[in-house]
Amino acid sequence: MKNETIKILQKQKKKILDMWMNFQLTDETLREDLMNNDELRMQSEDLVTALVDNLKDENIDTPDSPDFDSVTDILNGISISRAKQGYTSRETGIFVFSLKQALLVLLQQEIRDPQVLYDQSLKVNKLIDFFGVATFETFIKGREEVILRQTDEITEISTPVIQIWDGILALPIIGTLDSARTQVVMENLLQKIVETGSSIAILDISGVPAVDSLVAQHLIKTVSATRLMGAECIISGIRPEIAQTVVHLGIDLSGVITKASLASALKTAFGILQLQVTRKQKNPLIVE
Amino acid sequence: MEKIPILKMGKLLLVTIQVDLYDRLAEALEADLVQMINKTGAQGVLIDISAVSIIDSFMGRIIGNIATMSKILDAETVVVGMQPAVAITLIELGLPLTGVYSALNVEKGMSLLQGKINLKETGFIPEDDGDTE
Numbered sequence: 001m002k003n004e005t006i007k008i009l010q011k012q013k014k015k016i017l018d019m020w021m022n023f024q025l026t027d028e029t030l031r032e033d034l035m036n037n038d039e040l041r042m043q044s045e046d047l048v049t050a051l052v053d054n055l056k057d058e059n060i061d062t063p064d065s066p067d068f069d070s071v072t073d074i075l076n077g078i079s080i081s082r083a084k085q086g087y088t089s090r091e092t093g094i095f096v097f098s099l100k101q102a103l104l105v106l107l108q109q110e111i112r113d114p115q116v117l118y119d120q121s122l123k124v125n126k127l128i129d130f131f132g133v134a135t136f137e138t139f140i141k142g143r144e145e146v147i148l149r150q151t152d153e154i155t156e157i158s159t160p161v162i163q164i165w166d167g168i169l170a171l172p173i174i175g176t177l178d179s180a181r182t183q184v185v186m187e188n189l190l191q192k193i194v195e196t197g198s199s200i201a202i203l204d205i206s207g208v209p210a211v212d213s214l215v216a217q218h219l220i221k222t223v224s225a226t227r228l229m230g231a232e233c234i235i236s237g238i239r240p241e242i243a244q245t246v247v248h249l250g251i252d253l254s255g256v257i258t259k260a261s262l263a264s265a266l267k268t269a270f271g272i273l274q275l276q277v278t279r280k281q282k283n284p285l286i287v288e
Numbered sequence: 289m290e291k292i293p294i295l296k297m298g299k300l301l302l303v304t305i306q307v308d309l310y311d312r313l314a315e316a317l318e319a320d321l322v323q324m325i326n327k328t329g330a331q332g333v334l335i336d337i338s339a340v341s342i343i344d345s346f347m348g349r350i351i352g353n354i355a356t357m358s359k360i361l362d363a364e365t366v367v368v369g370m371q372p373a374v375a376i377t378l379i380e381l382g383l384p385l386t387g388v389y390s391a392l393n394v395e396k397g398m399s400l401l402q403g404k405i406n407l408k409e410t411g412f413i414p415e416d417d418g419d420t421e
Binding site for chain 2: 190191199224225228
């Protein structure tokens with residue numbers, strides 16, 4: 001014999017959906033700016049259909065049974081897309097838990113016997129709670145994906161190597177230098193040195209908020225690697241506070257050419273390459 | 289056994305390593321090179337490692353040794369054409385190869401060596417010694 005609840009639910013699919021939509025639409029956290037009602041209704045309908053159609057006697061107590069794979073798939077899809085669209089976790093939670101509310105209200109209307117109602121409500125509760133937790137897990141995973149992608153993007157764009165003169169490269173570093181970033185910076189710089197045949201690289205650290213012993217070590221590594229390649233490395237953009245920290249930490253930068261500004265580093269680079277910048281001769285008539 | 293050729297060009301010795309170095313080859317190269325410097329009285333050694341894609345701490349040490357030995361025999365060593373990955377590996381291994389001069393390519397390495405030799409002979413820094421160490 002079929003479970004009472006399942007029969008009721010399968011019969012009243014339309015009513016569940018209506019009630020659920022009603023709960024969602026009257027909730028004050030509804031985000032009409034992110035998704036219109038038709039779309040929301042479609043999502044909800046998919047989910048209700050998948051849930052009710054797959055509900056059987058054997059699996060109502062085991063929410064992790066393979067029968068519910070399609071339900072979890074739909075939930076995962078919804079939850080990931082919501083994470084990317086910028087829904088809060090509360091809004092996503094309400095989306096799932098308002099379904100529970102709809103189901104419980106329906107059961108209350110249909111089942112007269114309090115003992116049965118209690119039993120069935122517990123079962124439905126457990127089932128939807130499980131789906132709720134699964135939704136949260138995927139929601140967080142979706143969020144993490146977004147964060148990871150942004151981190152990647154930042155690393156990608158934050159290490160441009162620019163050629164500022166024939167034979168001179170500059171590398172403005174913005175943000176904190178950690179091991180992973182140093183690796184990227186170093187690889188980009190060395191690759192560019194090979195490509196352009198440059199003999200001087202200027203590492204500008206005016207965008208680095210703080211230098212600790214680890215960052216300093218990364219910088220020294222980069223300088224040594226550049227030297228091994230046969231190019232000279234100049235560190236520029238050292239702010240007074242950074243100079244103070246470096247000395248207080250006892251970091252030895254004596255083997256590295258350091259300059260206060262990019263301009264003076266460029267001047268030094270010109271000096272090494274024996275280049276000279278001269279003002280263009282003015283019109284002699286005006287001078288006299 | 290394979291052998292890495294050592295070419296004599298005037299006062300310089302030219303070594304181009306076209307294969308991936310293995311330990312015995314590197315040791316043989318070290319011995320050959322020292323013999324060759326002694327025999328020819330070369331004043332500079334140019335080692336082209338642009339084709340070497342893998343290097344380990346042993347190889348790093350051999351290169352360092354070659355430089356030190358050449359220095360004792362009054363010849364300067366320049367390593368040219370190191371690949372970025374190799375440079376990073378050496379740094380990560382803690383082998384910054386102090387005492388070895390590097391240059392980006394053979395051309396720059398040649399002018400660097402020429403500069404060093406001129407300096408040694410005349411005590412005078414030539415005009416185009418614009419390269420780095």
